[in-house]
Amino acid sequence: MRKIETEMNAAIDKEVDWHKDNTSVVFENGVSTVKLYGYKIAEIGETWLRIFDGGHRTHTTKSRLNAILRAHGNGESIFQKNWDWFISTAEGNIEFENGLLLA
Numbered sequence: 001m002r003k004i005e006t007e008m009n010a011a012i013d014k015e016v017d018w019h020k021d022n023t024s025v026v027f028e029n030g031v032s033t034v035k036l037y038g039y040k041i042a043e044i045g046e047t048w049l050r051i052f053d054g055g056h057r058t059h060t061t062k063s064r065l066n067a068i069l070r071a072h073g074n075g076e077s078i079f080q081k082n083w084d085w086f087i088s089t090a091e092g093n094i095e096f097e098n099g100l101l102l103a
Contacts, residue, residue, distance in 0.1 A: 005067035008034065012044050012072065023064060034068065036061055042068050048103045049073060053096070057085055073102055 004020055011018030011025040012032045018025040024035045034042040039054030041061055049072055051065055062078050062085070069076045077088045078096060085096035 001067050001070070002063065005064060008064070009067060009071040012068070022060075034064065036064055041065060044068065044072050048101060050099055050101050051078075051096075052098045053085070069102075076102060 004023055007018065007020060008023055008025055011027075012034070015027045015032065016025075017027055022037050026033045026035070030045060032042075032044045033040055034044070036054055037056070039052075039056065041052050041054045041064055043050040049068065051068070053061055057080075062080065065078050069078070075090055079086055079088060086093045087096055087100070
């Protein structure tokens with residue numbers, strides 16, 4: 001995991017606002033919102049998380065989301081096949097959808 005992703009996850013854990021380079025975390029009303037280049041890519045609550053691609057399915061977006069999933073998910077991960085994104089879950093692979101809620 002990249003240093004910036006470690007710091008991002010620490011801010012989520014501590015429920016504090018944080019910003020570095022192209023990534024930010026804003027904590028408000030019990031929810032941490034993660035943005036990449038100003039575009040929302042994740043919302044993390046106490047018992048849930050919701051993921052987005054921010055309109056840009058890039059390697060960096062996927063890397064940030066996978067770092068969030070490793071620290072706050074239940075073993076899910078995002079992978080790409082033939083330009084399409086998928087989420088690997090314990091129940092199998094599903095197509096990535098913006099706003100997908102994971103509990």
